[in-house]
Amino acid sequence: MSTAPAPYxxxxxxFTDKIKSGELPPGAKLPSTREIxxxxxxxxxxxxxxxxxxxxxxxxxxxxxxGVFVAGEPEDG
Amino acid sequence: MSTAPAPYxxxxxxFTDKIKSGELPPGAKLPSTREIxxxxxxxxxxxxxxxxxxxxxxxxxxxxxxGVFVAGEPEDG
DNA sequence: CACCATTTGTTCGTATGTATG
DNA sequence: GCATACATACGAACAAATGGT
Numbered sequence: 020m021s022t023a024p025a026p027y028x029x030x031x032x033x034f035t036d037k038i039k040s041g042e043l044p045p046g047a048k049l050p051s052t053r054e055i056x057x058x059x060x061x062x063x064x065x066x067x068x069x070x071x072x073x074x075x076x077x078x079x080x081x082x083x084x085x086g087v088f089v090a091g092e093p094e095d096g
Numbered sequence: 097m098s099t100a101p102a103p104y105x106x107x108x109x110x111f112t113d114k115i116k117s118g119e120l121p122p123g124a125k126l127p128s129t130r131e132i133x134x135x136x137x138x139x140x141x142x143x144x145x146x147x148x149x150x151x152x153x154x155x156x157x158x159x160x161x162x163g164v165f166v167a168g169e170p171e172d173g
Numbered sequence: 174c175a176c177c178a179t180t181t182g183t184t185c186g187t188a189t190g191t192a193t194g
Numbered sequence: 195g196c197a198t199a200c201a202t203a204c205g206a207a208c209a210a211a212t213g214g215t
Contacts, residue, residue: 022203025201025202025203026202026203027203051179051180051181052180052181052182053179053180055213061203061204062203062204062205063181063204063205064176064183064184064203064204064205065202065203065204067181067182067183068145068148068202068203070181070182071182071183072152073215074182075149081180081181081182082180082181082211082212083181083182083209083210083211083212084179084180084181084210084211084212084213085179085180085181085212085213086139086179086180086181087180087181102182102183102184103183103184104183104184105183120196122192124203128198128200129199129200129201130198130199137197138184138185139184139185139186140186140200141184141185141186141187141202141203142183142185143191144200144201144202145183145184147200147201148201148202151201158199158201159192159193159199159200160190160191160193160198160200160201161191161192161193161194161197161198161199161200162192162193162194162198162199163199163200164199164200170212
């Protein structure tokens with residue numbers, strides 16, 4: 020069955036991996052919603068949902084007007 | 097203070113509380129998406145998002161054509 | 174300070190797909 | 195195949211915050 024995850028799940032999973040692997044260290048700024056949407060070929064709503072999951076897991080922190088940053092310490096503290 | 101959570105957050109929080117308090121025991125069926133949407137006065141999309149959070153937290157399990165059930169053991173096995 | 178552009182966050186309506194019965 | 199019900203997505207819109215001019 021593969022159980023292929025939905026796009027928003029895939030995106031969330033993808034960034035979770037990048038953060039946990041250190042590719043995106045604490046304080047790092049994620050691409051804007053529009054950027055990610057363009058990269059994955061989905062709408063901004065879908066990206067927003069994916070980021071919401073990351074936010075729910077305390078992996079990232081979004082700052083309206085600035086961007087989304089990886090949680091952990093810098094930029095946020 | 098207050099920081100009133102968004103509707104979908106509020107709904108998810110509400111059901112999380114019901115489940116954790118035992119008001120909704122494992123195997124219990126949640127109201128249908130349409131029902132919840134009607135109760136809270138929001139669209140089904142918003143309810144679906146709230147349930148997605150519950151699902152992400154392994155609090156519930158959705159069965160297309162049947163409904164959403166509280167996770168834990170029964171019904172889900 | 175005022176105005177505008179950018180960016181995040183959330184919602185609505187609608188459509189499609191899948192699964193159950 | 196139809197009715198019911200969950201899951202996800204898109205497009206458009208509004209609200210709030212930030213920052214540049």
